[in-house]
Amino acid sequence: MEGFAGKRVVVMGLGKFGGGIAVSRWLVEQGASVLVTDRASPEALEESRKQLASLPIEYRLGEHREEDFISADMIVASPAVPPGDRFLSLARQHGIPVTTEIRLFLERCTAPVLAVTGTKGKSTTTTLLNLMLQRRYTTWLGGNMGRSLLSDIPAIRPEHLVVLEVSSFMLEYLAEAQWSPHVAVVTRLAPDHLDRHLTEKGYYEVKKNIVRFQKPEDVAVLHESCPLFAEFCAATRARVVAYGLAGRRPFALKLMGDHNQLNAQAAFAAAQAMGISWDEAQEAVTDFTGLPHRLQLVHEHGGVKFYNDSIATIPEAAIAALESFPPRRVIQIVGGYDKKLDLKPLCNALVERAKAALCIGATGEVIAGMMEQSAGVGAAAVYRCGDLPTAMKMARQIAQEGDVVLLSPGCASYGQFRNFEERGEVFTRLARECCGAAAPT
Numbered sequence: 376m377e378g379f380a381g382k383r384v385v386v387m388g389l390g391k392f393g394g395g396i397a398v399s400r401w402l403v404e405q406g407a408s409v410l411v412t413d414r415a416s417p418e419a420l421e422e423s424r425k426q427l428a429s430l431p432i433e434y435r436l437g438e439h440r441e442e443d444f445i446s447a448d449m450i451v452a453s454p455a456v457p458p459g460d461r462f463l464s465l466a467r468q469h470g471i472p473v474t475t476e477i478r479l480f481l482e483r484c485t486a487p488v489l490a491v492t493g494t495k496g497k498s499t500t501t502t503l504l505n506l507m508l509q510r511r512y513t514t515w516l517g518g519n520m521g522r523s524l525l526s527d528i529p530a531i532r533p534e535h536l537v538v539l540e541v542s543s544f545m546l547e548y549l550a551e552a553q554w555s556p557h558v559a560v561v562t563r564l565a566p567d568h569l570d571r572h573l574t575e576k577g578y579y580e581v582k583k584n585i586v587r588f589q590k591p592e593d594v595a596v597l598h599e600s601c602p603l604f605a606e607f608c609a610a611t612r613a614r615v616v617a618y619g620l621a622g623r624r625p626f627a628l629k630l631m632g633d634h635n636q637l638n639a640q641a642a643f644a645a646a647q648a649m650g651i652s653w654d655e656a657q658e659a660v661t662d663f664t665g666l667p668h669r670l671q672l673v674h675e676h677g678g679v680k681f682y683n684d685s686i687a688t689i690p691e692a693a694i695a696a697l698e699s700f701p702p703r704r705v706i707q708i709v710g711g712y713d714k715k716l717d718l719k720p721l722c723n724a725l726v727e728r729a730k731a732a733l734c735i736g737a738t739g740e741v742i743a744g745m746m747e748q749s750a751g752v753g754a755a756a757v758y759r760c761g762d763l764p765t766a767m768k769m770a771r772q773i774a775q776e777g778d779v780v781l782l783s784p785g786c787a788s789y790g791q792f793r794n795f796e797e798r799g800e801v802f803t804r805l806a807r808e809c810c811g812a813a814a815p816t
Contacts, residue, residue, distance in 0.1 A: 380406030385443050387462070388453025389413045389423050389436075396426050397523030398451055398476040403430045404526075410447070412439050445469045451476060454544035457571060475548045476523055477541070482552070483528050486535040489645055490518065490555075492546060492585045493562025495692045496638045498666055499630070500562050501540040503642035506659040507651050512536045519545065536649065543568055546584040555588035559613070560596040560645045562638065564603055565691040569715055579603060586611035594648045596641060618644040626657055629664045632699035668799040670696055670783075674806040678776030681806040684783035685799030688714075690721035693785030697728055703755075705779045706731045708766045708802070710739035711786030721785045722746045729755040731773060733766035738786050762791060763798065767805040780806070 384407045389395040395411065402409050411427075412435040413420060420436060435443060444450060444466040450473045452463060463473050481488070489508070491501040498520045505516045515531055517524040518539030524531070531537065539556070541549075564582065572578040586595045586607055593613035597604055600619050608615050618640045626639045643656045665671055667683070674681040687693045688711075697705055707729050709721065718738060722745040725732045732755055734743040739759060746757045756773070760766035763782075770780045782802040792798040 378405075379449075381408070382406075382448040383408045383410070383446065384449045384451060385409075385447040386411045386451045387413075387439070388456050389415075389420055390453055390455070394476050394523060395453055396423055397525055398479065399427055399432055400430060401479075401523075401525040402451070403432065409433065410435060410443055412436070412443055414439060441465060445471070447471055449474065451479070452548070454542065454548060458547060475545065476525065477518060477539075477545050478549060478552055478554070480517075480523070480525050480528070481549070481554055484524075484531060484537055485533045486515070486531050486537050487558075488537045488539060488556040489558040489560070489649070490539040490541045490585060491560040491562065491641075491645075492541045492543070492582055493560075494565045494567050494689060495687075495695070496562035496634060496641070497540050497542075498686075499635065499669060500560060500638040500641050501538060502666060503639055503660055503663065504560065504645050505538045506663060507642055507646035507656045508536055508538065508649060510651060510655040510659055512649070514538055541585065543572065543578060543581045547581045550581075550584045550587075553588045555585055555593070555611075555613075557589075558594045558596065558645050558648055559585045559589060559611075560641055561585065561598065561601075561607060562641055563598065563634065563691070564601055565689055566716055567689050567714070579606070583607060583610045586613060589613035594645070596644045596648070598637070598641065616644050616648060624653060626660060628660060629662070631670055632695060634695040634699075635665075635670070668795060670699065671799075673803040679774045679778050679780060681780045681802075682782070683799045683802050684781060685788070685795040685802065687783040687785055688787045688795060690716060690718055690785040693721050693783040694724045696781060696783035697724055700779050700781070702728045703730050704777060705729045705781050706733065706770050706774055708733045708735060708760075708763065708770070708780075708782045709784050709786070710734045710742050711736035711784045711791070711798075712789040713737045713741075714787055716786075718742055718785070719745060723749060726751075726754045730778060731756040731758060733758050733760045733769055735760050735762055735766050735791070736784070736786060737790055763801055764805060767802070767809060771809050 386399050389411050410433045417436045439462050444462045450466050508514050513535045515537045519542045520540045566575045589611045591612050595611045595613040596616045597607050599617035668685040671683045673683045684696045743757050743759050788795045788798040
């Protein structure tokens with residue numbers, strides 16, 4: 376559908392993070408008659424609705440109705456809604472096209488696109504890449520981070536560059552359009568979102584969509600040590616550029632951990648494909664101190680440092696955070712929503728390397744039990760805390776000068792928090808309140 380004037384468009388999923396809000400506003404600006412439908416209650420979506428208060432939008436909240444999906448000219452679905460959802464299937468059966476906000480943008484974008492996906496490191500790599508490219512180009516940052524770029528389409532020129540973070544949910548929908556970016560970057564991969572993709576293979580197959588439809592003149596930036604490196608190489612027709620740590624000139628970073636050095640190397644491999652030199656890249660990232668909730672130093676008191684790594688929602692990410700600090704100095708808060716991931720590697724790493732594990736959430740008891748079963752002499756202490764406030768009280772009691780209190784849960788936040796951002800904000804507030812000292816500058 377090229378023009379939206381006079382068309383009835385149903386936006387499925389308003390949400391709280393901007394995508395549904397932005398596309399609803401844009402559609403109204405294009406002259407569409409917009410109905411927003413969401414299973415969440417009006418009260419839960421009050422803040423989102425306020426941002427659209429001045430616009431002529433109809434709402435169906437607290438439920439979806441079949442008649443809305445068979446009487447529309449187009450459905451714009453939130454990527455969080457599985458493509459096989461019964462209401463979307465009903466729309467397709469009636470010949471009604473289903474699309475997403477990111478697809479609407481990409482169909483209208485005239486600039487080359489560089490896109491980053493992976494399981495962990497996506498946002499940091501995307502940000503570093505954008506900083507590097509800004510040394511020579513006008514760039515636009517969006518996708519799964521930042522804001523929607525739909526409203527910026529008139530200002531985006533063919534000589535500009537668009538830098539996107541794309542999730543597996545986005546890539547699942549984009550497969551129908553057979554879209555892949557000019558430069559694709561794949562960061563660290565590990566099993567995730569199995570509640571959506573069902574199997575590890577299913578998850579990785581969706582991730583391959585970022586390279587699957589590339590052309591020979593495109594570039595695929597892949598992690599050479601990834602067990603799936605050969606599979607991703609075989610899935611693309613693009614020129615493959617491998618990145619890693621071995622044999623590469625390291626960047627001087629203010630970010631901790633080998634995983635962040637790896638993120639910088641991935642970003643540079645992509646930036647170099649667009650003509651950015653190593654010196655330009657180094658200058659671009661010199662002062663970057665990291666994104667919120669990503670191994671972020673949020674407080675220091677009495678020689679104890681508090682790090683917020685709430686973004687660590689899979690075990691592999693929590694292990695990487697733990698390994699960023701000296702052994703036996705980390706008091707790590709772990710646990711949360713059960714995504715049915717293998718927690719054994721995280722438990723083993725905690726036993727061998729942490730000073731203590733403070734276990735919270737639905738998986739807290741599982742983690743505590745696994746650790747106790749494998750613990751030997753000198754192993755990490757285990758505390759069943761249940762929730763984050765209790766864990767912070769325990770951390771105050773056992774932390775000594777030189778220790779690190781690390782929120783890196785290895786699990787999602789749902790059940791006790793709305794999202795990982797809220798969990799990180801609560802941790803930061805508790806750290807500052809309990810210690811009574813100023814936050815680091």
